[in-house]
Amino acid sequence: MKLSFSPEDEKFREEIAGWLKANLTGEFEKLKFRGGPGDEHTYPDERVKWEQKLAEGKWTCVGWPKEYGGRGLSIEQQVIFFEEYARAGAPGRMGHIGEGLAGPTIIAFGSEHQKQKYLPGIVAGTELWCQGYSEPGAGSDLANVKTKARFDEAKGKWILNGQKVWTSLAHESHYCFVIARTDPESKAHKGLGFFLVKMDQPGITVRPIEQITGTSEFNEVFFDDAECDAEDIVGEPGDGWKVAMGLLGYERGVSTLGQQMAFQNELDEVVKVAKENGAAKDPVIRQRIADLYLRLKIMRYNSMRMLSDDAGDGSLQKEALIYKLYWATWHRELGELAVDVQGEMGQVIAAEPYELTRLQSLYLFVRSDTIYGGTNQVQRNIIAERGLGMPKEPKW
Amino acid sequence: MDFVFTEEQQMIRDTAESFLAEVSTSEAVRKAMASDTGFDEALWQQICAEMYWQAIHIPEEFGGMGLGYVELVAMMEQMGRYLLCAPFYSTVCLGVNTLLLAASDEQKAEYLAAICEGSLTATLAYCGARGGRTADAITATWREDGDGFVLNGDSSFVVDGMTAGLILVAARGEGSSGEEGISLFAVPVDSSGLERKAQPMLDQTRKMASLSFNNFKLSAASLLGESGKAWPVLDKVLDLASIALAAEQMGGSQQLLDSTVEYTKERVQFNRPIASFQSIKHKAADMMLRVEAARSAVYYAACVADEALQGGGLADELSEAASIAKAYCSDAYFKNAGESIQMHGGVGFTWEYDVHLYFKRAKGSEHMLGNAAFHRERLAGVILD
Ligand SMILES: Cc1cc2nc3c(=O)[nH]c(=O)nc-3n(C[C@H](O)[C@H](O)[C@H](O)COP(=O)(O)OP(=O)(O)OC[C@H]3O[C@@H](n4cnc5c(N)ncnc54)[C@H](O)[C@@H]3O)c2cc1C
Numbered sequence: 001m002k003l004s005f006s007p008e009d010e011k012f013r014e015e016i017a018g019w020l021k022a023n024l025t026g027e028f029e030k031l032k033f034r035g036g037p038g039d040e041h042t043y044p045d046e047r048v049k050w051e052q053k054l055a056e057g058k059w060t061c062v063g064w065p066k067e068y069g070g071r072g073l074s075i076e077q078q079v080i081f082f083e084e085y086a087r088a089g090a091p092g093r094m095g096h097i098g099e100g101l102a103g104p105t106i107i108a109f110g111s112e113h114q115k116q117k118y119l120p121g122i123v124a125g126t127e128l129w130c131q132g133y134s135e136p137g138a139g140s141d142l143a144n145v146k147t148k149a150r151f152d153e154a155k156g157k158w159i160l161n162g163q164k165v166w167t168s169l170a171h172e173s174h175y176c177f178v179i180a181r182t183d184p185e186s187k188a189h190k191g192l193g194f195f196l197v198k199m200d201q202p203g204i205t206v207r208p209i210e211q212i213t214g215t216s217e218f219n220e221v222f223f224d225d226a227e228c229d230a231e232d233i234v235g236e237p238g239d240g241w242k243v244a245m246g247l248l249g250y251e252r253g254v255s256t257l258g259q260q261m262a263f264q265n266e267l268d269e270v271v272k273v274a275k276e277n278g279a280a281k282d283p284v285i286r287q288r289i290a291d292l293y294l295r296l297k298i299m300r301y302n303s304m305r306m307l308s309d310d311a312g313d314g315s316l317q318k319e320a321l322i323y324k325l326y327w328a329t330w331h332r333e334l335g336e337l338a339v340d341v342q343g344e345m346g347q348v349i350a351a352e353p354y355e356l357t358r359l360q361s362l363y364l365f366v367r368s369d370t371i372y373g374g375t376n377q378v379q380r381n382i383i384a385e386r387g388l389g390m391p392k393e394p395k396w
Numbered sequence: 397m398d399f400v401f402t403e404e405q406q407m408i409r410d411t412a413e414s415f416l417a418e419v420s421t422s423e424a425v426r427k428a429m430a431s432d433t434g435f436d437e438a439l440w441q442q443i444c445a446e447m448y449w450q451a452i453h454i455p456e457e458f459g460g461m462g463l464g465y466v467e468l469v470a471m472m473e474q475m476g477r478y479l480l481c482a483p484f485y486s487t488v489c490l491g492v493n494t495l496l497l498a499a500s501d502e503q504k505a506e507y508l509a510a511i512c513e514g515s516l517t518a519t520l521a522y523c524g525a526r527g528g529r530t531a532d533a534i535t536a537t538w539r540e541d542g543d544g545f546v547l548n549g550d551s552s553f554v555v556d557g558m559t560a561g562l563i564l565v566a567a568r569g570e571g572s573s574g575e576e577g578i579s580l581f582a583v584p585v586d587s588s589g590l591e592r593k594a595q596p597m598l599d600q601t602r603k604m605a606s607l608s609f610n611n612f613k614l615s616a617a618s619l620l621g622e623s624g625k626a627w628p629v630l631d632k633v634l635d636l637a638s639i640a641l642a643a644e645q646m647g648g649s650q651q652l653l654d655s656t657v658e659y660t661k662e663r664v665q666f667n668r669p670i671a672s673f674q675s676i677k678h679k680a681a682d683m684m685l686r687v688e689a690a691r692s693a694v695y696y697a698a699c700v701a702d703e704a705l706q707g708g709g710l711a712d713e714l715s716e717a718a719s720i721a722k723a724y725c726s727d728a729y730f731k732n733a734g735e736s737i738q739m740h741g742g743v744g745f746t747w748e749y750d751v752h753l754y755f756k757r758a759k760g761s762e763h764m765l766g767n768a769a770f771h772r773e774r775l776a777g778v779i780l781d
Contacts, residue, residue, distance in 0.1 A: 001405065001466045002398045003699045004709060271779060280780040283773075290772035293779055294720040295689070301399075302692035308399040319692060322685040377678070384677035387684055388657045391672035 003304075005076055013080045019057050020088040028053065028091075035092030036262050037331070038365030039358060041215045044172055047094045051125030061099050061123050068107055068115065069123035075307045079257060086261030093258070097169065098122040098129035102177050105234065105247045106196075113231050118175070118196065132164040132178035132197070132221060133244070140378045142179075143189040143241065147223060149180040151230070151237075158195060158228040160203070163220065166372070170206045170219040173199050178223075179244050182237035192240030196232040203227060213364045214354040248374075257307075260299055263331065266362060267292060270338050273359070279341040288337050295330050302326065321387045325379040328369040335366030399695065401470070408467050412474040415447065420478035422750050425601060428481035429753075432594070433559050434603030435481045443482060444514030450487055451512040453705070454496075458504055459512040465636075465701035469643035469694055476647025479601050479753055483517040486556035489640035491518025493633045494564045496705065498580050498620040507562060507582070519560040521551035521607055522634065529634050529766040531575040531627050536567040536609055538579055543616045545581065547609035553764070557605025558594050561585055564620065565607070566630055575627040580620040589613065599760030601753060632704065635718035638765045639697040642721035645729040645761050646690040652729075652736045652754050653683045660739055670739075679735050686728035690721075697721040716775065723771035729758040 005013075024032065028050055034042050054060050063078045064070025073081065093099070103122045106114050121127030138144040147162025160180055170176065176197045183191030199206070203226030208216035234243050271289060274280040280289070306320045338359040339346035350357050356364070370376045384390040401409065419439055428435050444450050453468050454460020468488070475484060495507055495518070510516035524535030536549040547567055557563065562584060569577030583590065591608040621629060657680050660671035670676050697717035703710040710717075733755040737744035744751045762768070 001401060001695065001699055003696070275780060286776040286780060287769060287772050289779060290776040291723075293775055294693075294723055294772065297716075297720050298689050298693045298696075298724060301696040302689060304399045305692050305695070318684065319688045322688045325681070325685055326689060377674075380678040380681035381674070383681035383684055384671075388653075388677075388680055390657065390661065390677050390680060391669060393674070394672070 005080070009074075009076050009080060012077050013084060016059070016081055016084045017088065019059065020084060020090055023053060023057065024088055024090055031091040032089040033091075033265060035094070036266070036362075037092075037369070038213060038335075038361035038363075040092060040169070040217045043091070044094065047091050048125070048128070048172075050091055051093070051095045053125075055123060055125040060095065060125055061103060064099075064103065064107065064119075064123075068103075068119050079304070079307070082258040082261045085258060086265055089265065092262070094169075094172070095122065095125050095128060096258075097131055097173075098127065098175075101131060101247055102129040102175070102196075105177070105194075105243060108246055109194075109234050109239075109243045111231065111234075114196065114234065121174070127174045128169065128172055130167050130170045130173040130176045130199075130221075132167055132170075132176045134166045135163060136165055140375055142244075143192075145179055145181060145192065147178065147180040148184055149182050149193050149195060149228070149233075149237075150184075151182075155227070156230050158193075158230065158233060160195065160197065160223040160226040160228060162223050164223070165220050166209070166218045167206075167221045168218045170199065170221050171208055171216075175199060176221065177234075178228075179240045180223075182233075182240070189241035191238055192244070193237045194234040194240040194243040195228045196234065197226060197228045201226060212367065213356060213361055215361075257303055260296070260303065260327065263296055263299075263327075263334070266334060266338070267296060269359065270334065270341055273338075274341045277342065277345070279343070285337075285341055288333075288340075292330065292334055292337060299327055299330060318387055321383050324374055325376055325383065328373075328376060328379075331369045332366045335363040339363045399699075401466070405466055405470055408463075409470040409474065411447075412449075412471045413477070416474050416478040416480055420475075420480045425479045425481055425750075425753065429600040434556065434601075435483060435559075440482050440517075441514060443484070448512075449484060450492075450514065452488065454492060454508050454512060458508040460508065464698075465639070465705065466695070466698045469640060469698040469701075472640045472643035473647035473650070473694070476644035477651040479648070479750075479757060481601055483519075483556045483559060485602075485637075485640065485644065486519035486560060487511060487517045489637045490520035490555065490633070491560070491562065491564060493636045494518075494520050494580065494620070494630075497633055498564075498626065498629045499582075500620075503582065503620065510561075516561045517556065517559060518562040518564065519554055519556050520633065520637075521554045521557065521563055521565045522630065523551065523553055525550050525552045525606070527553050527763070529638075529770070531568075531578060531631075532573075534566050534568050534578060536565060536607075537570045538567040538581070538614075539570045541613065545579075545614045545616070545619065547581070547583075547612040547614060550606060550608050552595065552604075552606040554605045554607060555764075556603055557607060558592055558603060563590075563607065565609075566626065567609075569624050572624070577624045578627040578630060579623050580626045580630065581614055581618045582620055583614065583618065597760060599756040601757055602760060632714065634765055635714050636701055636704070638718040638722040638771075639694070639701050641761055641765060642690070642697065642718075642725040643694045645725035645758070646687065646694050648754050648757060648761075649683070649687045649690055649725070649729045649732040652732045652751070653680065653687050655750070656680065656683070656736045656739050663741075676739060679739060683732045683735055686732060690725045690728045693721040693724045716778070719766075719771035719774050722765060723768040723775075726762040726768045726771075729754075730762050733758040 061070040062073045062081050066072040149158045149160050152159050178195045178197050179192050182193035203224050205222040207220045279285045302319050309317050451460040452463050456462040523533040536551050538545050538547050565581045565583050589612045592605050595604040595606050661669050663670050700710045700713045700717040704714040736751050743749050
């Protein structure tokens, strides 16, 4: 067991810190500490430009293999990258779904054609992606998707019909990865396909959904004879579930470290407010702040363990199984504290009709952390079944 | 960065586990806890002679194994799992750490050699009648007397205080307050005038004693380190001990999880194993989350402790890492113990099942060396003041 970084790694730290310092200026200055949880709707166009700035410096997709445009960084250097990114207050990434989910899936399961066609746009920060999994009837029970994909021989294309819901950033995205039923007679996780679908086409309608914050970050997406090229199915028809599950593994990968580093900035902000308004003298608030502080540290240690402890076969170690439940619960408590440290003042919004302060947005947004990406209850089922070998949920 | 056990560390862990599974059975623990000394002397001698655990992190120059704190916590974790009743925590985590940080080379040579040999056990008396892990908690006093010193007052919650051959006593200069005036003394227990009394505890698996000093005379040679300036060193010792204790708490939490899950898979109600009820599964999942987070906190703190003892960039993090580990593990252990009783139903409430032993150890350990609220406040002081 060894925790220190090598001199080479420390040199790398200087490199990225220096780059950020030199480039997160001018038109990008206002993006500092913006675009995080609850703040995703802020400055979308400027943040897309920032993605391209990152790409210029080769700072997108840093963990991807070099042959696909990444830097092939070691785990240590990825950790350093995310640490410095957050320390500099660099903005929430617009390209995170492409970089963290779509790209790695294409690298692992995609064809040569798909790699050529899609990876460069992700690396360049010019093409944004969204995730078309959930449907009205398929939330926690994701395998219950009803969206259908039929192959039209005449057109030589897949034709998609159905509806997705809660699709984050669909309104900003160029592509969506969609799971849909290729075998109309099939049930559950059999007979699904995994499609890479262009958003800008007549068969797709995106309708924003107003969220608890009054803003819109997610959408309904309707597919009415939407088209998808024959080459744009990942794997074979019927492989969809396997590909989708592989992707869930990436959701827990190194990319989430970036998120944690940003958590530290949020906690710092709460601490700052508490010091300014005197809440830092309140013994109960002190306990809550210290508790979140120490549990955030543990979150970091836990992910260091997770990253060092890769069995290499894609299976999740115990520390990885608890990861989502742990951070989601932590973040929700941070959000609660963010308004509680402000007392009654925390209830006064920034402006009419419903403009919220950053901490108020955070407070509301964190309610979703324990819902998306597998609810806390679903996480507990997974932990109990896979981590502890307890019986599976009964079938109905 | 490589935050996993090396093969050697894994081996030490595995050896400790299989040894303890054999010797520290429920029956053995119950026998030990019912005895006056609180442990089986023959087993302790076997540990000292065959396993050499007492010497784990004593440097080789003093006859020890010269291993690090990661190895030490790997063993403490297993001792926690099997509720080992032995003077390991007192001798190694309190005694040896104090000697390593505070004693002169001569004193080290004398005491550490005896500990390595298995002929001496040790402990540390760091608080008065009301307990605590702050400088203010030290109520025993010292004053100079000729060449030597005179002690007065009480020390309490001295782990294995009735059996230890060497008691390292923290006392404050008469009239001093706070962190000023603290000195450490090596008190051999055969000295006359030392009154020791067993303190019967709710947790019977860890024996405590209180000491009374009545114009108790000590030679100049019994002073460890500089007179009146011992608090920073003692503070560091208590942090090191907290990390070891946190490892023990984490091991106990793990054992509760394992035994409880096993029980729920066997126990059938409503024609199904109770493990198939979601409210039981979810409790178990939360127990596992606490165990794994506790493990991450403990291993990290152990790496920090290593650097605090041997030098390294993480040394400055010692008090923070100790507070994080002790706060989290204290809560995790007690919560897991409480849930375990609930998930066992009626049998969890019996003397026969072992759950209560863990439940009691959890609360006892929680309050030793500062509970979670204490350590959170300690962190808050750094973050907020
Ligand atoms: C902000 C936000 C962004 C999102 N972004 C996307 C996106 O980009 N793409 C996408 O595809 N989806 C997205 N989602 C959808 C998200 O993945 C689903 O909301 C989630 O999977 C839960 O499904 P559901 O909303 O249908 O709730 P349900 O599954 O109906 O759950 C309702 C309640 O029932 C509980 N429950 C359900 N099943 C079980 C069970 N087996 N055991 C115990 N309790 C159970 C749940 O825990 C929950 O408390 C997003 C959601 C949110 C809130």
